[in-house]
Amino acid sequence: MIFYRIKQFYWALTSRINEQDSRFIKSILSIEELKLFNKLSINEQKHCVKVAYDVERICNSKKGKVDEKLLLKAALLHDIGKIHRKLNLIDKSFIVSMDRISKGKLRKFSQKQKINVYYNHSKIGVDLLKKIEYNEKLFYLIENHHNNDIHHNNLELKILKYCDKRN
Numbered sequence: 606m607i608f609y610r611i612k613q614f615y616w617a618l619t620s621r622i623n624e625q626d627s628r629f630i631k632s633i634l635s636i637e638e639l640k641l642f643n644k645l646s647i648n649e650q651k652h653c654v655k656v657a658y659d660v661e662r663i664c665n666s667k668k669g670k671v672d673e674k675l676l677l678k679a680a681l682l683h684d685i686g687k688i689h690r691k692l693n694l695i696d697k698s699f700i701v702s703m704d705r706i707s708k709g710k711l712r713k714f715s716q717k718q719k720i721n722v723y724y725n726h727s728k729i730g731v732d733l734l735k736k737i738e739y740n741e742k743l744f745y746l747i748e749n750h751h752n753n754d755i756h757h758n759n760l761e762l763k764i765l766k767y768c769d770k771r772n
């Protein structure tokens with residue numbers, strides 16, 4: 606796990622949105638969604654793009670069983686709630702590690718803005734999107750992408766969570 610964290614840290618340090626990424630993003634998001642997406646830090650943008658590439662690969666093997674368009678959009682927008690308070694790399698690594706060590710007790714301090722964003726970005730993201738569109742299925746996926754308490758008979762949510770964890 607520690608090596609995985611180091612690898613994630615390295616990816617985040619070296620992340621860049623290239624031409625191919627940018628064409629990919631524009632083929633999925635509407636203009637309004639793109640405006641929000643561009644407010645994410647580059648690290649977060651790259652993370653979301655990687656999640657979306659993984660989603661695309663999985664969808665290719667599940668043709669017809671999942672709503673690919675919806676899932677790609679959800680992949681790019683799942684962390685959109687992080688635009689309000691950008692977590693830098695150190696903050697993120699610190700919060701993720703402390704969350705593990707404290708087994709979630711860190712949540713008590715969620716009045717602290719940065720910690721609040723880490724725990725509540727799913728809900729914050731949906732509230733932001735509600736200002737520009739209405740898409741119940743998309744909202745469901747985003748709102749629950751960190752929810753471990755629900756049973757997954759929703760294949761799209763299962764795929765999104767799997768791809769998010771890998772990236």
Ligand SMILES: [Fe+2]
Nearest residue numbers: 683684750751
């Ligand atoms: Fe997230």
Ligand SMILES: [Fe+2]
Nearest residue numbers: 652683684769
């Ligand atoms: Fe994520």
